[in-house]
Amino acid sequence: MERRNTLQRRLVLDAVRTLLHPDAEEVYRAVSAKKPNISRATVYRNLHLLAEEGAIGEIQTGEGADRYDHEARRHCHFRCRACGKMYDAAFFPQPFPHPRYEDGFFVESCNVEFAGLCPACDKKYQNKETDHGQATQRHKDGG
Amino acid sequence: MERRNTLQRRLVLDAVRTLLHPDAEEVYRAVSAKKPNISRATVYRNLHLLAEEGAIGEIQTGEGADRYDHEARRHCHFRCRACGKMYDAAFFPQPFPHPRYEDGFFVESCNVEFAGLCPACDKKYQNKETDHGQATQRHKDGG
DNA sequence: TTTATTATTGAGAATTTATATCAATTACAG
DNA sequence: CTGTAATTGATATAAATTCTCAATAATAAA
Numbered sequence: 001m002e003r004r005n006t007l008q009r010r011l012v013l014d015a016v017r018t019l020l021h022p023d024a025e026e027v028y029r030a031v032s033a034k035k036p037n038i039s040r041a042t043v044y045r046n047l048h049l050l051a052e053e054g055a056i057g058e059i060q061t062g063e064g065a066d067r068y069d070h071e072a073r074r075h076c077h078f079r080c081r082a083c084g085k086m087y088d089a090a091f092f093p094q095p096f097p098h099p100r101y102e103d104g105f106f107v108e109s110c111n112v113e114f115a116g117l118c119p120a121c122d123k124k125y126q127n128k129e130t131d132h133g134q135a136t137q138r139h140k141d142g143g
Numbered sequence: 144m145e146r147r148n149t150l151q152r153r154l155v156l157d158a159v160r161t162l163l164h165p166d167a168e169e170v171y172r173a174v175s176a177k178k179p180n181i182s183r184a185t186v187y188r189n190l191h192l193l194a195e196e197g198a199i200g201e202i203q204t205g206e207g208a209d210r211y212d213h214e215a216r217r218h219c220h221f222r223c224r225a226c227g228k229m230y231d232a233a234f235f236p237q238p239f240p241h242p243r244y245e246d247g248f249f250v251e252s253c254n255v256e257f258a259g260l261c262p263a264c265d266k267k268y269q270n271k272e273t274d275h276g277q278a279t280q281r282h283k284d285g286g
Numbered sequence: 287t288t289t290a291t292t293a294t295t296g297a298g299a300a301t302t303t304a305t306a307t308c309a310a311t312t313a314c315a316g
Numbered sequence: 317c318t319g320t321a322a323t324t325g326a327t328a329t330a331a332a333t334t335c336t337c338a339a340t341a342a343t344a345a346a
Contacts (some may be wrong), residue, residue: 004293004342024332039296044333046294060205062254065332078248091245095235099259102234105221108259111205116242116251147313147322167303182325187304189323208303 003049008038012046016056016068021077021086023065059086060111076112082121089114146192151181155189159199159211164220164229166208202229203254219255225264232257 008031015030016022022030028043047068051058057069059077067086076089092114098107117125151174158173159165165173171186190211194201200212202220210229219232235257241250260268 002293002343006294006342008295037296039298041297041334042295060256062203078250081251087248089245089248091248092238095255095257102232102257104262104265105230105232105234105257106260106265107221107257108224109257111254111256111258112238113203113254114238114245114248114250114252115254117249119247122247122249145314145322149313149323151324180325182327184305184326185324 003053007035008042009046009049011035011038012043013050013055016047016050017070021059021067021069023067025065027068060113061086062113062115074110076114078114078116078118080118080121081115082117082125085118087118146196150178151185152189152192154178154181155186156193156198159190159193160213164202164210164212166210168208170211203256204229205256205258217253219257221257221259221261223261223264224258225260225268228261230261 011031011034012027015027019026019030024040024044024047027047028038028040031038031043047056047058050056051068051072054072057072057074059067059069061067061077061079063079063081064084071088074094076092076094078087078089079085080087089112092112095110095112096102096107098109100107116122154174154177155170158170162169162173167183167187167190170190171181171183174181174186190199190201193199194211194215197215200215200217202210202212204210204220204222206222206224207227214231217237219235219237221230221232222228223230232255235255238253238255239250241252243250259265
């Protein structure tokens with residue numbers, strides 16, 4: 001199963017490197033602009049392949065679609081529930097390196113996702129309401 | 144919108160307390176045994192309601208369906224990729240209490256999910272292969 | 287540079303998980 | 317009992333992803 005260097009694969013990789021924590025759909029749109037008839041299945045397939053070989057990172061999100069990261073090394077993320085954007089959570093370190101045994105569990109990966117309001121959205125809410133109001137907007141507009 | 148004490152709600156709560164980190168489908172099956180014509184929508188609705196009022200915990204998983212926890216207090220989890228079971232990750236503490244500000248981010252929640260092989264599955268693999276072999280089985284058989 | 291091999295693709299069907307709709311039902315206050 | 321509105325069941329719908337498979341194309345081999 002030797003890997004082949006296809007245009008589609010290169011375009012997907014480019015998109016992940018260009019966009020900020022995009023999901024598959026955003027990658028699809030970006031790649032479609034350069035190769036109009038690419039299939040969604042091809043985008044999904046290549047995202048998985050690239051993640052598998054360590055070229056990109058795969059971020060499992062608690063809500064909505066998985067996202068992809070130009071940085072393959074594991075790190076923690078923050079998802080804003082208002083604008084939907086995903087940020088690197090620099091304020092918290094990755095728990096510990098893996099693979100590694102902990103209490104008999106063979107830990108192969110660790111996913112840490114914080115959620116709440118990003119600084120920009122938090123500021124907006126502070127102006128409008130006393131407490132942190134409820135707003136659930138999917139990330140269709142966010143980057 | 145005062146809450147009413149329905150049989151369906153009680154059965155859903157019972158199921159979450161009886162089963163170990165079940166997903167909605169497992170709750171549905173358990174409740175169906177006692178009330179055959181319950182709707183899946185009712186199960187989903189009540190799981191959300193119960194989680195919202197803090198009676199149970201909701202666990203966002205990186206793979207597959209969300210799971211529910213008789214323990215409402217936030218804690219970290221471990222998902223075995225071989226048998227699909229979900230365990231409490233006692234070896235790692237919940238990052239920090241929330242809500243709380245970190246670097247300007249208003250952190251409302253934190254989800255930590257470890258994944259790998261549970262002690263039982265790890266032992267199986269050690270017998271069969273030198274390294275930790277690849278096996279991806281969905282949790283249809285696991286509890 | 288042709289040919290053979292097989293990884294990869296595109297299109298769309300299918301699956302999984304979850305939510306929305308809405309008339310019928312039912313818990314509970316009065 | 318009766319009225320009200322929370323809740324339900326059935327089903328449609330949605331979102332995200334995977335599967336299927338014949339056609340295509342990247343690479344090795346001749």
